[in-house]
Amino acid sequence: MKNLTILLLTLVFGFNAYSQTVVSSSSGNAFSGDRTNEIKLNFANLIALGSIEIGYEKFLSEDTSLDLQLHINDRFGYNSQANGKNYKTNSVQAAMNFYFGTNPNGRFFLYPLAKIRFGEFEEPVDGGIATTNMNAFMIGVGAGFKWELSESFAFGPYVSIARGFSNEVADRFTRIELNGGFSLGYRF
Numbered sequence: 001m002k003n004l005t006i007l008l009l010t011l012v013f014g015f016n017a018y019s020q021t022v023v024s025s026s027s028g029n030a031f032s033g034d035r036t037n038e039i040k041l042n043f044a045n046l047i048a049l050g051s052i053e054i055g056y057e058k059f060l061s062e063d064t065s066l067d068l069q070l071h072i073n074d075r076f077g078y079n080s081q082a083n084g085k086n087y088k089t090n091s092v093q094a095a096m097n098f099y100f101g102t103n104p105n106g107r108f109f110l111y112p113l114a115k116i117r118f119g120e121f122e123e124p125v126d127g128g129i130a131t132t133n134m135n136a137f138m139i140g141v142g143a144g145f146k147w148e149l150s151e152s153f154a155f156g157p158y159v160s161i162a163r164g165f166s167n168e169v170a171d172r173f174t175r176i177e178l179n180g181g182f183s184l185g186y187r188f
Contacts, residue, residue, distance in 0.1 A: 035151055038065075040185030051075055053181065057097065067095040067111065074117055076134070076173050089119030089134045095142070106147035106156065113140050113160060121172070136166035138177065146185075155184045 042053035055069035071091040081087060095113040114137070121132040140162025148154045159180035164170065 035187035038154065038185040038187045040154075040183045042181035042183045044180075044182035049073075049075055049078065053183075055183070055185075057185065063099045065097045065099075067093075067097050069093040069095075071117075074119075076121070076169070077177050077179070079173070084122075084124040086122045087119070087134075089117055089121065091115055091117035099146075104148070106145060108145050109143065109158075111142050111144075111160075113142060113162065114138070115140070115162060117164075132172045133168050134166075136164045136169050138162040138164045140177075142179075152187050153185065154187060155182070157182050 036059040038057040038059070040055045040057065042051075042055075045051045045053055050073055052072040053069060053074075054072075055067060057065045057067045059065045069092070071093065073087060074089045074091040075081075075087050076089075079085070079087075093113055093115040095111040097109045097111045099107045099109045101107045116137055118135045121134050122129050123132075124130075140160050142158055142160030144156055144158025146154050146156040157180070159178070162177050162179070164175050164177060169175075
């Protein structure tokens with residue numbers, strides 16, 4: 001977990017340094033003020049599932065952004081941990097958000113994504129514990145809407161669908177996974 005956190009922070013700060021060079025060399029500033037960074041939390045899944053999804057979004061232009069997320073206690077879809085089932089999984093996700101429209105208070109966005117999940121799923125079977133290796137690479141697409149409350153705060157719903165490339169996960173669950181939530185972000 002420590003190595004994953006270090007990797008994520010290195011990617012965020014490295015990309016931030018690169019993209020500031022790109023933004024400063026473009027003509028004019030298309031952003032609302034100088035707030036081209038956003039940290040966010042999916043509070044819906046935190047409340048409903050106990051899954052912590054934190055993200056960092058770097059706006060490259062007025063209409064595009066890079067979105068990096070860390071999912072702690074990530075679950076496959078919205079499966080429960082009831083009846084002795086236990087997810088010991090985490091994941092990292094990268095997406096490119098494309099915003100549409102000119103509404104100053106909120107806009108629709110679409111995004112392709114890539115996600116890597118790692119860990120195990122345990123469940124009781126015939127008096128013992130069956131373990132499924134959840135390591136998987138996934139690609140997918142998503143959509144959402146983000147309201148901008150002020151220059152500093154944004155929130156909104158989103159949903160995504162992804163296809164996994166792990167036979168072991170597909171044998172226990174399915175190759176297709178639905179995810180969604182409601183995030184609250186702070187821009188700086």
